[in-house]
Amino acid sequence: MSHRLSTLTLNGSWPDVNYATGCDAQQASWPAQSHWSRINTLAAAWHGGLKNANQYVGDTQLRAAISSAINFWFSQDFTVSACLDLGGTTACPCSTPGFWNENWFSNVGQSRSFQFKSSLARTFQVILIPTWVGQVCLLLGDSLTASEQSSCMLMTGRAYNTFQTGISGVSAITGANTLDIASIGIDLGLSTSNATLVSDAYTRAHVELTIKDGIKADGIRADGSFGQHAGIIYNGNYGKDYANDVLALEIAADVTQFKAGEASQETFTTLLDASQWMIFRNVVTGGLHWDFVILGRIISLPVSLNQASANLKINSTQIQVLAQLWNSSTISRVYNNLSQNTTDANAGALQGNQSHDNINTECTNSQNPFGFHLADGALYTYVQGNEYEDIFAAWDWNLIPGITVDYDATPLTCSTTRKTGTQPLVGGASDGSIGVAAMRYETPTTKTLNWRKTWFFLEDDVQFVMVAKITSSTSAPVFSVLDQRRRSGDVFVNGVTVGSGNFTSALSLWHGGVGYTFNTSNPSTSLSLQLGNRTGSWESIGTATDPPTTVDLFAAWLNHTDITSSASYVIYPGTTFASFQKKSQASQLQSIRNDGSISALLDVAHNTAMLVFWVNTGGSVTIPSIAGNAPVTVKSTGNSAVIVRTDTWVVTISDPTQLLTNITLNFTLGAGSIPSWGTDSFKVLEINLPTGGIAGSSVTQSLV
Structure with missing residues (x-):
């Protein structure tokens, strides 16, 4: 705190911040955002609640420094409206003055990673800076001058208004971006005592907080994976942002009419429950990390940048709090699992x-x-x-x-x-x-x-x-x-x-x-x-x-x-x-078949056969005899992945193409002892497969 205050210059800037703007600015992780992250810390100290900063609560010198810093930015806010999402084009040429970025995300709002650009061109203004502004202005409350309040409303309002106007080059506002912008609207509504705006923003958030079944859909899928940018699995980046938004919004709304309904609660629980399986522990540092499979382009960022490649970027205590507020045993289990101090990476492979x-x-x-x-x-x-x-x-x-x-x-x-x-x-x-x-x-x-x-x-x-x-x-x-x-x-x-x-x-x-x-x-x-x-x-x-x-x-x-x-x-x-x-x-693994039509493996020690039928018409393969029992020929009528427990004759099957609605498996005994499924030498399973958002998931049936 003291360092931030002592290094703030007379014009309200910090000498070590890179304030490059417009076409000269870095389009991802805009360095100028650190100006607002610092103000946010100062405002939290002034407001109260920041750890080890009680001496700064209500401090007039601190409040004056905050005004200097926010007005440094407000006085240089862009005035050409096209710079919100058309920076670097003829509508907002590079020579346009003011703080703006070619990436619309910076102008509209949040300290997240940065949204999918039209023609890989822009994403900053709508989420990054307005989120910081909304938080700071809410913390400062009635102490804001009329001019400061006006600038707060302008910057957060134009971000929230993109729900009405849309964003150039973006077909729809979806997934994490929806919640980011809704959060900006809630901050604006709270700071201006506008209950209608708060209600509208929460409604938009809860409409988003539903299972998305469409192909390449952004948002939470039925299996708990999170999509962003039209088809990329992104639990470890945008899904993390989405989770942080929900945690903040729902903890704040718990005893109000804005609390999420049962369907939205179940959807978010699905995300958390699935995401825990996409996390591993670094036992050297004790830190938790997202599997690199679901980090997308963030894999390119070193740990030093403190992005999603460095740690989960989620406050696990908030997961615990929400579990208690929602009385959710599933979310509570997620918190407990993530809190365990293990001696190995403890997440398996994805x-x-x-x-x-x-x-x-x-x-x-x-x-x-x-x-x-x-x-x-x-x-x-x-x-x-x-x-x-x-x-x-x-x-x-x-x-x-x-x-x-x-x-x-x-x-x-x-x-x-x-x-x-x-x-x-x-x-x-x-x-x-x-x-x-x-x-x-x-x-x-x-x-x-x-x-x-x-x-x-x-x-x-x-x-x-x-x-x-x-x-x-x-x-x-x-x-x-x-x-x-x-x-x-x-x-x-x-x-x-x-x-x-x-x-x-x-x-x-x-x-x-x-x-x-x-x-x-x-x-x-x-x-x-x-x-x-x-x-x-x-x-x-x-x-x-x-x-x-x-x-x-x-x-x-x-x-x-x-x-x-x-x-x-x-x-x-x-x-x-x-x-x-x-x-x-000591391994007793036996490759049965591996020819591109069928892949089949027998784990003799564990009485398990696994089969993949690659062709549309399925095929047949024989599971060899185990301990004198008769070999079993399995015939499938279509593409399928099959697990057969040969001691209990429990069968698990899925359609990896997600195209079939039903499938038939035939089981025919060869010469040898009859297994525990009964006296029949032939068994049939007629299986109705999951469809819609859960197409491709597994179904388990028994031959006994």
């Missing part, structure tokens, strides 16, 4: 997949220009939770963990980053304990690479991966990337410490708490390792001005030397070198 219903990622405001492959089956493995922290400026963007890629065949540029997947079969099935995910891929730009890939997530933290039906029309080598992360200690191939190199007969690989085993009976792949320092520039991938970083990286991939042959490998995360050797040697 995949980043693209389908014809989703966008892969985006490059906006020059952030994430090389992220084209981020949704090509990315799979991050967290053991300590620090494996990928701050490596993205230095890593190889063609070697994203988990993907299968025609290396360097696709130019990585900002203008070609954002694409919609072309293939409909992307999804999976889960019975709540184990699961299977499947992805059919085609390069969305050139259609030069195709493959079908299956991930089986098994008991005892084991993953089995199958890759099949690879086709490529370029000369680029095709790699399946095992991992690319910070190097942590020695690397072992076939039990021997190794360095960088190529290995044509690798049985196993272990490094940094993760082990892999390979199918040596299939010579179609070889193992490659790249170990050592890589240097990269944060400025080359985004808006950060941090100095270049050098990272000691571990990169491992399988080279598909014969793409006509299928391949598979097994992952053992969370293991020591010794436990990996023991665990892998």
Whole structure:
């Protein structure tokens, strides 16, 4: 506090703030916003409630300093209305005076990350600065002069008015932007005692706070994923902003007529319940982080910028408070889960997949220009939770963990980053304990690479991966990337410490708490390792001005030397070198089929079979005999992912294409002992599949 006051200049500015404006201003994370974030802290201290600042409550010198700072900005507010959302065009040319940004988000309002630009051009004015202004003016209350009050109303009012006028280049105000702008209206309504405005803003917020079932819809989906920018899964950025808005609005409104109704409460609960599975812990720092799969372009920002790549950016105490106010056991469980002090990353692995219903990622405001492959089956493995922290400026963007890629065949540029997947079969099935995910891929730009890939997530933290039906029309080598992360200690191939190199007969690989085993009976792949320092520039991938970083990286991939042959490998995360050797040697995993028509795996030790039927007409596959029981042939009438528990004959199924309304599974016994399902040698399951917003989710039935 004392430093902020002592460094404030006579004209109300701070000498260390970058006040570049208009076309000269940085379009993402506008540095000038720190002027208002500082004022917000000063206003909170003056108002009361700021920790360790009681001596500043009502202080006249502090209040005078605040007036100086806010009037510095108010006196230079833009007066050309087009600068709200048309900055840098003929309607608001670069020479136009005043504080404005080409990114409309800055002008309309919030200290969030920054909305999708028309033609990748602008997003600041509507949310960023007006949010700070609304908060500051509400804190200052009756102490505002008439001139200050007028400026407060002007800046927040024109932001809220975009609900009526729209925003140039934005088809509709949706998702997190709706709640951001509604919050500005609520602050304006409270500061002017306008109950009608407060009611209107809360109504808009609650209309938004419903499940969105449309393809590429912005907002909360039925499964708890959060979409923004027409198809990008963004729980860790815009979903976080959305959650912060709801927490603030609903805690304040709890005992009023503005409190969310039951449907809106259930919708927000769905978001929180799902989002907790997208979070991992860095056990080195104790901090919680969003999985990189659902950070979108924010992956390009270093931890030093304190954005969503640095931590959750959500006050978990507010989650606890809302759980109590809403009497929600689910939200309370989310809070308790996030508050546990674990000794491992404790979130498992998430995949980043693209389908014809989703966008892969985006490059906006020059952030994430090389992220084209981020949704090509990315799979991050967290053991300590620090494996990928701050490596993205230095890593190889063609070697994203988990993907299968025609290396360097696709130019990585900002203008070609954002694409919609072309293939409909992307999804999976889960019975709540184990699961299977499947992805059919085609390069969305050139259609030069195709493959079908299956991930089986098994008991005892084991993953089995199958890759099949690879086709490529370029000369680029095709790699399946095992991992690319910070190097942590020695690397072992076939039990021997190794360095960088190529290995044509690798049985196993272990490094940094993760082990892999390979199918040596299939010579179609070889193992490659790249170990050592890589240097990269944060400025080359985004808006950060941090100095270049050098990272000691571990990169491992399988080279598909014969793409006509299928391949598979097994992952053992969370293991020591010794436990990996023991665990892998005791494995009883049996690959049944992996040919691009059907992917099938048998986990003998756990009496489980997992099947993926890739073709529209389904197909049939035989589950081998276990312990003398008869083999079972499973026939599906369509695309499906199936889990069969062969000890209880509980069957879980989904349609990864999300196109079917029903499906039939036939089970036929071969020779051998009759299983526990009864005396019949033939069983049929007629299954009605979920539709609408929950299409593609799993259904469980029993054969017994």
